[in-house]
Amino acid sequence: MPKPPSRRKKATSPASNNSTSAANSANEDISQQVDPATATITVTAVEVTELTQEEQSxxxxxxxxxxxxxxxxxxxxxxxxxxxxxxxxxxxxxxxxxxxxxxxxxxxxxxxxxxxxxxxxxxxxxxxxxxxxxxxxxxxxxxxxxxxxxxxxxxxxxxxxxxxxxxxxxxxxxxxxxxxTQVPNTYQLGEVCQIFTKDNPELRGKGGCWAIVSAVNDFSCSVRMWDREYTVGLQHLKSYDYLPAECQQMQAICDRISRVYSDSLEETVKSLLQLLGKLNRPYLTAVEEKLLSVLESEYGKIP
Missing domain, CATH: 1.20.150 (Lysin)
Structure with missing residues (x-):
């Protein structure tokens, strides 16, 4: 009668043994870990030196x-x-x-x-x-x-x-x-006003000059003068009460002066244009018209 086949012993590879050992070692490490609630943290103190009197200064x-x-x-x-x-x-x-x-x-x-x-x-x-x-x-x-x-x-x-x-x-x-301190702003676009400086340094040299309202704000107006635009408080303005046609005339004069005026002009020319910027009437005299025409031909920019 033939013998039954014998069972072969399963071979264990070195890799398998190593894996088992590693797992056991990991389990031992985990079991030996310290409870975070009772862990001690070491903090190294850093000494901060005070500033000397000279350093403070x-x-x-x-x-x-x-x-x-x-x-x-x-x-x-x-x-x-x-x-x-x-x-x-x-x-x-x-x-x-x-x-x-x-x-x-x-x-x-x-x-x-x-x-x-x-x-x-x-x-x-x-x-x-x-x-x-x-x-x-x-x-x-x-x-x-x-x-x-x-x-x-x-x-x-x-x-x-x-x-x-x-x-x-x-x-x-x-x-x-x-x-x-709100005061109603009753100025209109295109209205011609006189400037009062009242200790406003930005308006230095502009006292008595005329300006044309280009924007109406809550407590101020943006006004156009011969050199640039300014934002002026209501307390610095007084209307000339010109008629609409007169305001349009002043707008045309302002446009003409602005095309000529620049900081690079000779002082004599600048002074003349600034004097035109202080007119207290809505028109140019015949002589003023001729002078401005000459300056336009000499220095003016093409509109």
């Missing part, structure tokens, strides 16, 4: 330089503009600012206007250490009277808890003051 000095950067820029731009120090390379201040600093017209005058406001704030005895640190904090105040600017800043610092207020806080305070 240097820090304050450098912080002040950063804070006043926009103010110094505005002061420098004002002097460059007023002294026409750009005239050797550029015909107009706007072109110079764009080429030299990358500032468009709006940005240049934002910095100039901001410097005027900070200068005014520094005159207030109650405002000593807390001054604006950015142009955006000043921008909402540029169209206010000097006394109102100081009032707004003091109130904004109070709202900010004695710290430098954000531009949003300043804007909110300005809005409340505007609502408190």
């Amino acid at each position: 240097d820090r304050l000095h450098l912080e002040r330089k950063v804070e006043r950067a926009f103010f110094e820029a505005g002061k420098a731009l004002t002097e460059l503009r007023d002294r026409r120090l750009y005239r050797s390379t550029h015909k107009a201040f706007d072109e110079y600012c764009l080429d030299r600093f990358g500032y468009n017209r709006s940005r240049s005058y934002q910095l100039v206007d901001a410097a005027v406001v900070v200068d005014n704030l520094q005159k207030c005895p109650q405002i000593v250490d807390i001054l604006p640190t950015a142009e955006g904090q000043v921008r909402p105040m540029t169209k206010l009277e000097p006394q109102e600017q100081q009032e707004v800043w003091l109130r904004a610092v109070e709202v900010a808890g004695g710290k430098v207020p954000t531009g949003r806080i300043v804007k909110d305070v300005v809005q409340r003051i505007m609502e408190r």
Whole structure:
């Protein structure tokens, strides 16, 4: 009778043994892990040295330089503009600012206007250490009277808890003051008005000049003059009460002067055009008409 086949013993490969050993070892490691709730974390302390008196002084000095950067820029731009120090390379201040600093017209005058406001704030005895640190904090105040600017800043610092207020806080305070002193704006587009400076530095040299309303805002008007447009508070304007036809005549005169006028003109020519900008009548005399025609032929731009 034949013998039944014998069962062969299953061979165990070294890889299988290694896998089993690794699994057992992993289980042992897991079982030996420490409970996270009772784990101890070692923190290495880093000693922070105090600033010396000299370092504290240097820090304050450098912080002040950063804070006043926009103010110094505005002061420098004002002097460059007023002294026409750009005239050797550029015909107009706007072109110079764009080429030299990358500032468009709006940005240049934002910095100039901001410097005027900070200068005014520094005159207030109650405002000593807390001054604006950015142009955006000043921008909402540029169209206010000097006394109102100081009032707004003091109130904004109070709202900010004695710290430098954000531009949003300043804007909110300005809005409340505007609502408190709101005067209806009755000016019309194309209306001819006389300018009153009333301590507004931006309007320096424009007192008594005529301007044409180009936009009617809540608390101000945008007006066009011989050199550029300005935003003027209602307190700085007085209507000439010209008839519609007379307003159109003045608009035509303004267009003619604007095409001729530029900062690069000789001082004599500029002075003549500025005198035409102070006319208190809605027409040119025969001599004035001839003079303007000559200047147009010599310097005028093709419309």
